[in-house]
Amino acid sequence: MGTRTIEEQGRTGGHVTVNEAESPLGWLRRRKGTDGKPLINDAQYEAGERLRRDFTVAGLSPRLTSNWTQTARGRRRRSGPGDNTACEIQDRALAARQRYFRALERVGPELADVLVEVCCLANGIEAAERSLGWPQRSGKIVLQLALTRLARHYGLLACPTRTTAPSRIRHWGRDGFRPSIEGGGEATGME
Template identity: 55%
Template sequence: MCELPSGLASSATPRINDAESPLTWLRARRGRDGKPLISKAQYLAGERLRMDFERAMLARRTTLNWELAGTGCRSPGAAAELSDGAIAARKRYHAALDSVGPELASMLAQVCCLSAGIEQAERVLELPARSGRAVLGLALNALARHYGMAEATRRDGLTGWGLDGYRPSLNRGGAAP
């Protein structure tokens, strides 16, 4: 395995500016009820999608890729490890977008991955004015459900009727069981 020269490892690590993320902005702002505009589960789901997008290297590049240049790393396994990670991230990214459906996936891609603001996403996706936040909320809920981060929708925590392990049966014959 190839090691980075000393002193390069800390400076080569990309820094992420959370202030650039529309999700961070929405999480920091409060609605009329005093609650954040998006929940913690919605925020974490959107950030997880963004991380997979970045790891999958799906963003368009405007410059030359210098990631392994100058490290003295010439082992054939270094590129293969990177490719395996990118392929796995692409699979996770596409599985997440497939689970929310094409209508909501485009909003997630615009806001979470491409860092477009809600108004800009409305224009690009040709949505009615002032509908973007509602569409984004639905998309983030579906994404959080896909990742297993969905919060209970009721205040009392009740999400269904019946005892644990209860499964209803369908009686198609019409006779009582």
């Protein structure tokens, strides 16, 4: 069990107790590699949790039962003109959906699938490998790369800077190797 601080729109809403064993990311964060360091660092963990939070708030989780919300809304008494609770919930869900899809777009389609499987759907790495058709023991490395890119998107990790100047464009041709446009019908070597 662990404690998390709930933050929404820059305000701290309080502390909640959560089951960290529920998330595959929590397991990876507690698990040590051969070098003695956790398999994922704090920034990668926070990025994965942010993606999961947006996924959940956006209502993108698959439904396992019937949706009775429309029926319940129809029977509920109407609220007054100043009650915007439903609008605020819809706005929050829409904003979360936009953040979610923007994050997956920035990570790229090659890495987004493993993030959805592990962070959002809470599948283990082995299940994600099977679902994606990957070889065994490849998921952990790909997930680490995806979480690093996601953490950079969220600004939790700095982008690496180049230490050397960009290289000039090189070519293997000798001086004057390009054919000339000028000339009257001569062969240019590009038959």
